[in-house]
Amino acid sequence: MASFVPTDADTLEDQRLYTQARLTEVACLDCLARVGVKKNSEHHTSVQWNAEARAHCPDLARRSGGRDVHPACPRMLASIEAAARDGQIPIGAEDGY
Template identity: 85%
Template sequence: MPSFVPTSADTLEDQRLYTSARLVEVACLDCLARVGVKKNSEHHTSIQWTAEARGHCPELNRRTGGRDFQPACRRLVASIEAAARDGQVPIGAEDGY
């Protein structure tokens, strides 16, 4: 069976919950990037960038594409860890999101 477009309004609410609920803004300690962060546990991390934030990251902008394009920026990762330690990012999930 094929699939794609939601046929229920509840699905739109699910999309919102899973993609944007609980995102907390975290500023990078080394550049002007500000990203949305969610942590369901100490080890789980979700990072939502915007085009504006992406434009600020010198580390990612240095990458040339192909295979080395995707790995995380270590400075941002360190900034998120610091924010989590400071209690700025709550740790723990709601109902699976």
């Protein structure tokens, strides 16, 4: 059962555009995790994990809870930066998404 229900089909397409479009797969250089990455600019980064990738990341697995769980894995961040430097991630947004 859905909760907040859109009244227009275009809204579903917007949801898809903003959450799924333009994701490039990036593999971590240190573990088997693969994530979806989008970069609207040099400084902007959007990283979508899934359960499988999350299970591979030893850094995130080590976190004990509380405030500790939230920051990003530095190895994955470095891998994304390297991929961006190598031109593997297209940089720039399309009409806001």
